[in-house]
Amino acid sequence: MRIFFFVFTAILFFSPTLHATETIHMPEDPASTPADLPEHAEYLEEVNMWITPHPTSSKDAISEPSVTRTKSDVTLQDTYSYRQWPLEVLPFEGAFSYAEKAENTVTVAVIDSGISAVHPDLKRKIRKDGYNFINNNTNTADSNGHGTQVAGTIAATAGNNLGITGYTGTYDVDILPIKIMDEDGKGSSSDIIRAVNFALEKNVDVINLSLGSKTFSSTEERTMETAADKGVIIIASAGNEGSSSRFYPASHDSVFSIGSHSERMTHSDFSNYNSNIDFSAPGEYIYTTKSDGSYSYKSGTSFSAPVFASIVAMMKSLDPSLQGNEIKNLMQLAALDLGSAGKDNYFGYGTVLPGPAIREVLFDEFGSSRNVSTDKTWTVEFNKAIRPSSVEGNVYVTDERGNKERVNITYAEDSIEIHPPFFGYERNSSYTLYVEDNVLTENGEKINNSVQQDFLVR
Numbered sequence: 001m002r003i004f005f006f007v008f009t010a011i012l013f014f015s016p017t018l019h020a021t022e023t024i025h026m027p028e029d030p031a032s033t034p035a036d037l038p039e040h041a042e043y044l045e046e047v048n049m050w051i052t053p054h055p056t057s058s059k060d061a062i063s064e065p066s067v068t069r070t071k072s073d074v075t076l077q078d079t080y081s082y083r084q085w086p087l088e089v090l091p092f093e094g095a096f097s098y099a100e101k102a103e104n105t106v107t108v109a110v111i112d113s114g115i116s117a118v119h120p121d122l123k124r125k126i127r128k129d130g131y132n133f134i135n136n137n138t139n140t141a142d143s144n145g146h147g148t149q150v151a152g153t154i155a156a157t158a159g160n161n162l163g164i165t166g167y168t169g170t171y172d173v174d175i176l177p178i179k180i181m182d183e184d185g186k187g188s189s190s191d192i193i194r195a196v197n198f199a200l201e202k203n204v205d206v207i208n209l210s211l212g213s214k215t216f217s218s219t220e221e222r223t224m225e226t227a228a229d230k231g232v233i234i235i236a237s238a239g240n241e242g243s244s245s246r247f248y249p250a251s252h253d254s255v256f257s258i259g260s261h262s263e264r265m266t267h268s269d270f271s272n273y274n275s276n277i278d279f280s281a282p283g284e285y286i287y288t289t290k291s292d293g294s295y296s297y298k299s300g301t302s303f304s305a306p307v308f309a310s311i312v313a314m315m316k317s318l319d320p321s322l323q324g325n326e327i328k329n330l331m332q333l334a335a336l337d338l339g340s341a342g343k344d345n346y347f348g349y350g351t352v353l354p355g356p357a358i359r360e361v362l363f364d365e366f367g368s369s370r371n372v373s374t375d376k377t378w379t380v381e382f383n384k385a386i387r388p389s390s391v392e393g394n395v396y397v398t399d400e401r402g403n404k405e406r407v408n409i410t411y412a413e414d415s416i417e418i419h420p421p422f423f424g425y426e427r428n429s430s431y432t433l434y435v436e437d438n439v440l441t442e443n444g445e446k447i448n449n450s451v452q453q454d455f456l457v458r
Helices: 002-012 085-089 146-155 189-201 218-229 301-318 324-334 354-362
Strands: 022-026 042-044 049-053 106-112 173-179 206-209 233-237 256-261 279-282 286-289 295-298 370-372 378-382 395-399 408-411 415-419 429-435 451-457
Touching (some): 146 173, 146 301, 279 301
Antiparallel strands (some): 042 049
């Protein structure tokens, strides 16, 4: 509290003219026009809002410090969650907090060595209608262990006070086991093709392929294209040779090729690198399920792929209509650029931050990214008086890593001002302002949509 009070009192003494502001008006519906709309206001039909660039004074505002939260309120009480560094580093709780908005069950086909459906952390997550293409029967028990490790990464039951937290949290995600690898971890390209076609018959949403080879197959390529054309998102591991070799099916154009990075966001030495890499994801020391019912650390692009697939699954749970190109575009917006600026051979577009990725699905873009000063103040105006207590935690600014900034929020009857951190925003850095639809009017009505505004500090 002492910190917030200090920031609060300091800002009160700043001259309002130091803060360039822009006002966002939120009408109740597209047909309604706010009273006393300022001159030159522009209506943005796609997000049902008005924007007016003009200076705003905060002298009449009711000022009080905002309580800035560095994490969501989601608490997942699983025994070994503390061993799962991606949960904290990316962090995943920023995505988990939106699970209640997800209304769709998502099925991820894990095409691998089978899955131990009796593992305590998986037994309620594995579908029973999978198939074994090694023995041509329905016994999908894991004869190698690899498939169980991949499945647990995605869908280990979250919040059950047991084991680990799957990277889909409490979203309704299940696993379709398709076995194509034997006890030695070997399989064939023809079985990959059969498995993908089987997955399509079962109407899966996402396919994870933590496997592959350096051999290109045109038939395999066409199969992947068919799946992608049907709206199925295919994710595959980029390979663990630590070379520029292309690994298939990852390097097919219709497949997301996922490399690996460490906890320190450095490229994993074992991870292949080439122009086909789309994104990177955590792939070192991933704590996950074992087929004997226990847990262990695993490393490899076999595990960066399912971490990435987990983010895709959560996005599809919120919007099942998302196609591969749409997913890629949203992922790019939510990615933290690593390595060379822009897309590169080691990290692709970077590592995707789960919270921003989910908000890209749920939130309307207020407008294109804007260049602002370090002392930028944003003003949001509503067409009805708001309940100040509902603003806390629902209006915030994040940095490019998704961390919430210590901004200060002041209130008036029907507007709020979001003041910069005490020392200002950092130059040459990107931020996003979020306004959640949980902001309420005095009568308890929600605003009609969530919005976000990207900005770059110059």
